[in-house]
Amino acid sequence: MSLVGQSASASLTVTVTAEALAGFARGIGASGSGQRRPTTFPISWLTQPAVVDAVRQMAADRPASLPVHELQTIETLAEAPLGQPLMLTATATRTDADRITLQAVLADAGGASLTRLHAILRLVP
Numbered sequence: 001m002s003l004v005g006q007s008a009s010a011s012l013t014v015t016v017t018a019e020a021l022a023g024f025a026r027g028i029g030a031s032g033s034g035q036r037r038p039t040t041f042p043i044s045w046l047t048q049p050a051v052v053d054a055v056r057q058m059a060a061d062r063p064a065s066l067p068v069h070e071l072q073t074i075e076t077l078a079e080a081p082l083g084q085p086l087m088l089t090a091t092a093t094r095t096d097a098d099r100i101t102l103q104a105v106l107a108d109a110g111g112a113s114l115t116r117l118h119a120i121l122r123l124v125p
Contacts, residue, residue: 001061002061002094002097003058003059003060003061003094004094004095004096004097005093005094006058006093006094007058007091007092007093007094008053008054008055008057008058008091008092009054009089009090009091009092010048010050010051010053010054010089010090010091011050011087011088011089011090012045012048012050012051012087012088013085013086013087013088014045014048014085014086014087014088014106015083015084015085015086016041016080016081016082016083016084016086017082017083018082020041020044021037021038021041024038024040024041024044025038028040037079039074039076040074042074042080042088042104042106042115042117043072043074043117043119045088045104045106046090046102046104046117046119048088050090051088051090051092051102051104054090054091054092054102055067055092055100055102055121057092058092058093058094058100059094059100059123062123062125064125065123065124065125066123066124067100067121067122067123067124068121068122068123068124069119069120069121070099070119070120070121070122071119071120072117072118072119072120073117073118073119074115074116074117074118075115075116075117076114076115077113077114077115077116078112078113078114079114080106080108080114080115081108084108084109085109086106086107086108086109086114087106087107087108087109087111088104088105088106088107089104089105089107090102090103090104090117091103091104095120097123098122098123099120099121099122099123100120100121100123101118101119101120101121102117102118102119102120102121103116103117103118103119104116104117104118105117
């Protein structure tokens, strides 16, 4: 059975900390001094089990395939506050036989969007 057109979603509470930002910056070869936040930091949350499970659900008909990152965009609308609970809502959609589109929004406690993420994953045998 084809999963094309179907979606799976995940919502989770996340927090931005100075330590996590510095560690991520070091991991990508930046100084980690905290003077400038890495724009790509929000992708670190896409490895959370709930998000990974949503992607796995959309690849269930291709169990021997690996979802390989093909493209991403990150749109920062406002800087995420440090130390405050934020809501990340991610939706994985099977857009065709070989691709999953992952869209996520990071929002503050009041529901205002802070960051939008978009990624395309290709299912490679």
